[in-house]
Amino acid sequence: MMTEPTSASVPGIWYRQSSEDVLRALGSSTEGLSSSEGTSRLEKAGPNEITEAARPGGFQILLSQFRSLIIWILIVAGGVSAIMGEIVNTVAIFVIVVLNAFIGFYQELSAERSINALKLLTAPEVKLRRDGRVRSFPASQVVTGDILILEAGDLVAADARLLKAASLFVMEATLTGESATVEKQITELPSDNIPIGDQVNIVFMGTSVAAGAGEAVVVSTAMQTELGRIAGLLQQADSTKSTPLQQKLDAFGRVLIWIALGIVAVLFALGFLRGTALEELALTAIGLAVAAVPEGLPAIVTVALSVGVLQMARRRVLVRKLAAVETLGSTTVICTDKTGTLTVGQMTVRALYVAGNGYDVTGEGYEPHGTISLREGMLDDKHSLALQELANVHLGCNKAHLFEEDGIWKVIGDPTEGALLVSGAKAGAKQEVLSRESPVVVEFPFDSDRKLSSMVREMPGGSFRVFANGAPGPLLERCSHIYTEQGVRPLSQEDRLVVSSVISGMAGLSLRVLGSAQRDFDEFKADAVAADVEQGLTFVGLAGMYDPPRPEARRAIADCRAAGIRVVMITGDHPETASAIAKDLGIASGASAVTGAQLEQLNEHELNERVSSTSVYARVTAEHKLRIVRALQANGDVAAMTGDGVNDAPAIKGADIGIAMGQTGTQVTKQSADIIVTDDNFATIVEAVEQGRGIYDNIRKTLQYLLAGSTAELLLMAVCVVIGLPAPLLPIHLLWINLVTDGLPALCLATDKIDPSVMTRAPRRQNESLTDRRFLSTMLLTGLLTASVAFGVYFYTLKYGDAETARTHAFTVMVFSEILRAFGARSETVSVWKISLLTNRSLVVVVVATFIFQIWSQHNTVLGGLFKTTPIAYADFMVLFSLAAIPLVVLEIVKLLRANFAKANGQAARD
Known part of the structure; x- marks a missing residue:
């Protein structure tokens, strides 16, 4: 018999508990709830839906357009003109009054669509295990204690603690703002105050399953979820601010x-x-x-702002509210996301190491145009051969696809694999040739235990070769040989020290390092497992990659400094990465980033003092972003806030000027914003x-x-x-x-x-x-x-x-x-x-x-x-x-x- 959830079921503690303790606290089991228990809980808790705050009616919104004293001056002037018999002047004045009122009415009505957009992120159907059987239910009927069945492509219908995870990768960009998928696991996390992005044993409402499968017990529904909490913040954020x-x-x-x-x-x-x-x-x-x-x-003010809107549209800025144009001009602080705004938003290989030589790679993003140059000496045929060997591994263990659309190069698949694909193309390797001549026999996906992925391909001569890419440390441990300019030889302890030194050097440059290895087989058994093929590997090389800053961002930030505007980076990324990018762009000289966990320890007074000297925040949540914006405003700053994810929406709406990204921004973010930057570029914001x-x-x-x-x-x-x-x-x-x-x-x-x-x-x-x-x-x-x-x-x-x-x-x-x-x-x-x-x-x-x-x-x-x-x-x-x-x-x-x-x-x- 199911029991009611105990008092232990407090939001925020689930990731610290074992799956057994969570099930016990929620009065559930791996077999799920019974149908009667599910119905009973639904009646008590209500539907699993994002609710809306009470809003003013259309007539109230229309009346509010006549609060301005300037409008009343205009009305009085129209009345005076009517008394004096100036009919043409009277008509013109009252046409302006009515037109201004209806424009304001439409804009205010449109701005209140943000909560509706949040509803689109909830799954319409969900698979639950009830009465021991898996069935489909409307997402609105999910209750705490339900067992969610997750598969690739599913939208997560509620916040849930994972019970099972098989190579489960979840896309959490809507909540964290980071485009990389997150690998999930089931073990409890002992630490307190872990940021959303690091709660790897929890899946959240509104996120999507990118790969793998899993099962999870629902711990929060509706407005108690992280998405619901953001909706609550969005309702609280001041949307009636005057400029x-x-x-x-x-x-x-x-x-x-x-x-x-x-x-x-x-x-x-x-x-x-x-x-x-x-x-x-x-x-x-x-x-x-x-x-x-x-x-x-x-009328002149309205026309001036309207013309400004047209001019800004030509500069890739769409303005949703006329008065926002002037507000942006009086901004003293711009709070900006990192990924895709200050950076290209695409992982790019910047450094390679193969056969004892280091190489620099040029080019930005996914465009397969750039050069690979030897750091010491001139590039010759033997270097090109070594680079081709490394490129073959990059492409041999790769499921991503590179294509060009409307002059823009894009990648379908994992961003890291996309970066390796582009790097291989710059070295001269061709994915279509490799796929045609060496078809895939079996694939072993990445998981957190092995920390690498591999593919076995049948080579043209009938032999087999495994290509492996992954974390350089674990990969090196599985290698017994090393590829050199003279050929393949046994991997010595000295070789391991040299490779480890190169790995440390790349990491010191804030590069994400990936190792590559391979191994040949004369025969391959169809029932072979990863452990059989991922041993005795030949180490081939290393790739150092990162999401590079936009070339124009550094100049734009310098322009902000000259204009007396402070730039603050607020990101869900790791503190080290955020600090390195901020230092490179000139946002911060060397101070470390303030994390979300540190913000939790500050009261409002302490935060108000801290924000005036802090330029980089990392691993922050939606609530943290809104707190930062409000603290800046409390200090007298006119704060602009940029973002693209749902987690940015409350801060965007609460800021003096909200800026949404047009390419990567969610519908929620765009509806909450005052302006939309169509090219997701920080330099465009400075132009605005x-x-x-x-x-x-x-x-x-x-x-x-x-x-x-x-x-x-x-x-x-x-x-x-x-x-x-x-x-x-x-x-x-x-x-x-x-x-x-x-x-x-x-x-x-x-x-x-x-x-x-x-x-x-x-x-x-x-x-x-x-x-x-x-x-x-x-x-x-x-x-x-x-x-x-x-x-x-x-x-x-x-x-x-x-x-x-x-x-x-x-x-x-x-x-x-x-x-x-x-x-x-x-x-x-x-x-x-x-x-x-x-x-x-x-x-x-x-x-x-x-x-x-x-x-x-x-x-x-x-x-x-x-x-x-x-x-x-x-x-x-x-x-x-x-x-x-x-x-x-x-x-x-x-x-x-x-x-x-x-x-x-x-x-x-x-x-």
Whole structure:
């Protein structure tokens, strides 16, 4: 009779217990549960499914799109336009509001699909032993105590402790991020706090069986599994975070509201005290409110980000959320996976040893192009013959297949065998020839006891030869002879010492070392076992391999350092390998990696202190990654997180910017991410950082341009109202000025070419104001200069002419001045004559077209009546144009003075 699971069935202890103790604790046996017991446990525990947290409904998500104050400013501006009868302007504004709302609604709804993607990783059917018989069941009916029957190709339906394992290899990339298969065993593990990747007697939900067979007792189901725990972390991770740009614009929007209300109230009161008619006061106040608020800003920001998205797509970066572009530009720390992101993601043979000589191998990944060179001396025929002998062993014991698809070389099979296959091809061996002339008679797969694999092939002359590859130590113990340039001779103790020294040298270079050997037989018995053929072998040589860093990764990391961005490697790989790659790439100088087990010993305060000086983490879990990201954020960093496996998803979702790998990334990871890098390349991420910084700069200078125009309009109106002059600009004039400046010129600035110097600056502080002192001083100076020129023209014309002509001149000068300023607004530091006009042709076209239209409108009866202006002589236009250029000239002089002052201070500091 089955018993209930005991209190010993606590998650995390199963790998430390024997299989008998686990079965006893779970109230099960090798015969499995009874049908009635399985049903009973299912009713108590519930189905074996990943559950979802409660989510807001569609209507709530839609309403949340209207939380931004800038959106409400836009709505108010639309209402003001409607009151004033500006139907076209009203329609345009509300179209923008609705479009922004639906775009945000769609993105937020799409982002919540992550948990659904996790469900795809659970097996729909599973083989269980119940009532002593093996039958198929829906994966949702698996309960603790069930006996799983595992075969090659199966998806594991729950976390389970292995009871039997026959050459069982499991692919755990979804949990650990490492592409190599893991050989499983059944013996208990005595240590505590063993990382997921080293729990070799446990199989986990969502992983897949690559080879072999096994049986396991289920210890956790549903949300209690490692996959379920990740799903829980994913639900807890903050997906509603606002970006630095959104936060700054919201804060700025609040300031704008109070400024606009304050100005309107003051001027309304002044006019009322003077006895101005209420209708005129209302129109003036409404016009001032429209002038105070740059209603085109949200649209300009959206367009700038959208154009950035298109540009990034051309650079192999897909953006799922518009605001993520700017967030990436403000990143201070990039947490990156190692395999496939910083490295090629393909094992590559880098060194060979055969017949007493060492060789270097060039080439990257699985592409069979590269050279093999002798370290000492020139390569000749005898060396080529030795290399061919070693290559024959590499290919003779190999089940992988190399092929080219769409210009990319790929391997089907084990990555290690793929690396040997490529190395053999570089030495001149051909797999298809060997397979045709020497067919396989029998294969002895790799297992953890022998630590090698072998294949027996029938040779062309009728003899037989065993080819063996494996761990160099155990392989050498089975060898009695050695291959040399003079032929085969007995293996001496001195030979063993020499080979052992070569093995140590390769391992010291962080290479994974594999040995190769062979043996000839005149006859071969069909019932022979591995022990019969894997003895008396002839040692042929060694291969040293590793997953090489991407050639462009080292430069990309150097670019990050120059840009003030710290790169942190977080990997499931071994600490030694992670540290070696980090040192090679320049991520860390020499400090050892912090392991997941060490992280377990740190509390939150200790971790917050540790993350600021740690650059390499190894053997970490999904929870560790999320803790690292949160600790960085607690220290004030803007953290980007990259990854491809399910174990990366919680940290990706919780980071300020989540980056998924497009080629190797799981669907869960991609749904959790803000952006997707289609080529899985770290250098592409750095390019995206540059793009993000450039877009922020463009938005900032566009905002300054818009606000300077609004400031000029307000100053001009306010001064005239205060001193009792007639309004210099009518509401229709203000609307037109806003249209021509908030529209196409601002759009051209927002999409301007990115300044290449952006990657030489330190990242912006997260609390840095969008409008700093330099921003405000330039904005106020620009507004003051423009308003002064327009007031001077208005006052002079009003003194010697009528009010309508004075308004016409003031109106024209304001338009000319503001569109001319667009050229100077392209850079806060570089003079306008140093920036080629050809780098922003659209701005040139817009400025010229606006000049022509403004002149033509003064002589067109319909437009003249609409604007209530009088015709201006063409000679007067030239005078007004010259006066309108004064603010631009003064601002350029200020730029030169600032640059010279900064240069002098820099020289003084160096002296």
